[in-house]
Amino acid sequence: MAHSTDKLQTVPDIRDMLTRLISLPSISSASPDWDHSNEAVVRTLAEWLEPMGFAVEILEVPGMPGKYNLIATLGSGPGGLVLSGHTDTVPFDDKRWQSDPFTLTEKDNRWYGLGTCDMKGFFPLAIEAAKAFVDQPLQQPLIILATADEESSMNGARALAEAGKPKARYAVIGEPTNLKPVRMHKGIMMERLRFDGQSGHSSNPDLGRNALEGMHEALGELLNLRTEWQEKYRNPNFKVQVPTLNLGCIHGGDNPNRICAQCELHFDLRPLPGMNMETLRQAILNRMQPLAERRQLNLTFEPLFDGVPPFETPADAALVKACETLTGHAAHAVAFATEAPWLQKLGLETLVMGPGSIDQAHQPDEFLEMSQLQPTVDILRGLIKQFCL
Numbered sequence: 001m002a003h004s005t006d007k008l009q010t011v012p013d014i015r016d017m018l019t020r021l022i023s024l025p026s027i028s029s030a031s032p033d034w035d036h037s038n039e040a041v042v043r044t045l046a047e048w049l050e051p052m053g054f055a056v057e058i059l060e061v062p063g064m065p066g067k068y069n070l071i072a073t074l075g076s077g078p079g080g081l082v083l084s085g086h087t088d089t090v091p092f093d094d095k096r097w098q099s100d101p102f103t104l105t106e107k108d109n110r111w112y113g114l115g116t117c118d119m120k121g122f123f124p125l126a127i128e129a130a131k132a133f134v135d136q137p138l139q140q141p142l143i144i145l146a147t148a149d150e151e152s153s154m155n156g157a158r159a160l161a162e163a164g165k166p167k168a169r170y171a172v173i174g175e176p177t178n179l180k181p182v183r184m185h186k187g188i189m190m191e192r193l194r195f196d197g198q199s200g201h202s203s204n205p206d207l208g209r210n211a212l213e214g215m216h217e218a219l220g221e222l223l224n225l226r227t228e229w230q231e232k233y234r235n236p237n238f239k240v241q242v243p244t245l246n247l248g249c250i251h252g253g254d255n256p257n258r259i260c261a262q263c264e265l266h267f268d269l270r271p272l273p274g275m276n277m278e279t280l281r282q283a284i285l286n287r288m289q290p291l292a293e294r295r296q297l298n299l300t301f302e303p304l305f306d307g308v309p310p311f312e313t314p315a316d317a318a319l320v321k322a323c324e325t326l327t328g329h330a331a332h333a334v335a336f337a338t339e340a341p342w343l344q345k346l347g348l349e350t351l352v353m354g355p356g357s358i359d360q361a362h363q364p365d366e367f368l369e370m371s372q373l374q375p376t377v378d379i380l381r382g383l384i385k386q387f388c389l
Helices: 004-008 014-023 039-052 122-131 155-163 211-232 277-295 318-327 340-345 370-388
Strands: 055-060 068-074 081-086 105-107 110-112 142-147 170-173 182-185 189-196 244-252 262-270 298-303 332-334 349-352 367-369
Touching: 014 039, 014 122, 039 055, 039 068, 039 122, 039 142, 055 155, 068 155, 081 122, 081 370, 122 142, 122 370, 142 155, 155 340, 170 318, 170 340, 170 370, 189 211, 189 277, 211 244, 211 262, 211 277, 277 298, 318 349, 318 370, 340 349, 367 370
Parallel strands: 081 142, 081 170, 170 349, 182 332
Antiparallel strands: 055 068, 068 142, 105 110, 110 367, 182 349, 189 262, 189 298, 244 262
């Protein structure tokens, strides 16, 4: 077996790795004008991980040409630890950036660039942590996982859950949490409700079926449901302790003197852990169907995207305890959503924890504090020792 120093000669240091990753555009967006392939990022990670002894698997996301997941495995066994990150970034407004988003720029002990914080910066730190173990006999595998399209569809993580891989026992998702462990977050649902009626002259309501009046009644039902859910569900771990429902935008009708034939509402629902998304959708449908039938309106109710389920790992879980010990911080809840629910579906005890602040994510002049680099490597090495050696 080659000595570790031989294996590691071809692997750049943290700064060089991040410089390269930042230079590779991998924006994911629902808009085709913005959307990029992430293949270059995935191939680059493979180029670094294979010489270290990782077995690398690159999987195209079904139905999404140019989008890939990467599973890199060191060692073998029935358990093991996954260090997971997404390879894509959000779009950017170059007019608001003070430096080139695709060039790693150091200033004031910070590294600036698109994805430094959210979350390409995690990969070089995970690889650096892994370097210490390339020639050690791991009892359980160390897996570095890189996913596609987290910022838009989350289809990379969905595809992994459907494929039933990777197999391991524990997973840490390196989203920016300032190295504080996160064991729960709310879900995200964005829904479309539409009524189609019949237009007619406004002088005689009997000439048509008014979709806007139907929507007025539907809005009341949605707000009633919101009140009921907020009375029933509460979680003190969250800053906003109740599930929220936001009426986001509404469009209907075309003229004051015509009966409105069509009205459409888009709304956002953030369920707490323990609330099932399909149960919530059915509850909404149970209120809308009788209303539509009574008013003779055609009803369309569907998700704007598949949604992200709420996530929770128990406070007494082994991974939670380990991360609390290594960081000195109690695990907490956050408002943003992650790929954690899909890793949980794979049977992985999952926690979210990484360098950087979510406050910098999706912002111009995104940055990663250099003071968090070594602590991240140290924490990840502590986890690898505990769960792989």
